[in-house]
Amino acid sequence: MNANDTILVYFSATNRTKNVANIIAQKLGVKSVSLEPKEPYTAADLDYNNPKARVYVELQTRPNVALKNAVLSDWQSYKNVIIGYPIWWYDYAWAMNEFLTSNDFTGKNIAVFATSASSGLGASAENLAKKAKGAKLIAKKGFEMINEKQIYTWLDSVKE
Numbered sequence: 827m828n829a830n831d832t833i834l835v836y837f838s839a840t841n842r843t844k845n846v847a848n849i850i851a852q853k854l855g856v857k858s859v860s861l862e863p864k865e866p867y868t869a870a871d872l873d874y875n876n877p878k879a880r881v882y883v884e885l886q887t888r889p890n891v892a893l894k895n896a897v898l899s900d901w902q903s904y905k906n907v908i909i910g911y912p913i914w915w916y917d918y919a920w921a922m923n924e925f926l927t928s929n930d931f932t933g934k935n936i937a938v939f940a941t942s943a944s945s946g947l948g949a950s951a952e953n954l955a956k957k958a959k960g961a962k963l964i965a966k967k968g969f970e971m972i973n974e975k976q977i978y979t980w981l982d983s984v985k986e
């Protein structure tokens with residue numbers, strides 16, 4: 827992966843995934859895009875202990891949440907896409923869906939990372955790759971603690 831043909835795209839509701847994304851983008855010198863829901867998630871929306879909270883209601887269908895920037899203008903120029911997301915109920919946050927279905931992943935390599943509290947990646951990387959039709963999943967990594975050394979070690983292992 828080199829800076830010219832790689833882009834990083836992530837969603838982050840409480841900045842943990844954003845922190846990892848920023849470390850990666852800085853290290854690799856790649857462009858980084860934060861996916862922004864048209865209706866941002868508030869703290870109340872994210873309260874997964876409350877059955878009336880937005881995330882709890884959305885969990886029933888894991889919908890395509892509308893994004894302000896699902897379609898990326900310079901998409902064709904990238905061969906590799908690094909994708910970051912939080913784990914929501916053992917899977918990738920569905921706020922990623924519209925990005926995954928609105929862009930053509932044919933011929934693209936994807937390297938995915940997630941942040942979670944404790945449960946790790948689960949099957950989220952494979953599930954996400956299925957939604958990104960045509961993508962080749964070349965690497966995956968879950969982060970619970972966020973530390974630069976661990977992130978750099980992962981990046982060094984990503985070969986393509």
Ligand SMILES: Cc1cc2nc3c(=O)[nH]c(=O)nc-3n(C[C@H](O)[C@H](O)[C@H](O)COP(=O)(O)O)c2cc1C
Pocket residue numbers: 837838839840841842843844872873874881911912913914915916917941942943944945946
């Ligand atoms: C709706 C929701 C569901 C979550 N489900 C899980 C889970 O299944 N396993 C886990 O370890 N953490 C879970 N978490 C915690 C997040 O994965 C974790 O805080 C993550 O780093 C948040 O990333 P962000 O700050 O980029 O949004 C959940 C958080 C939310 C809001």
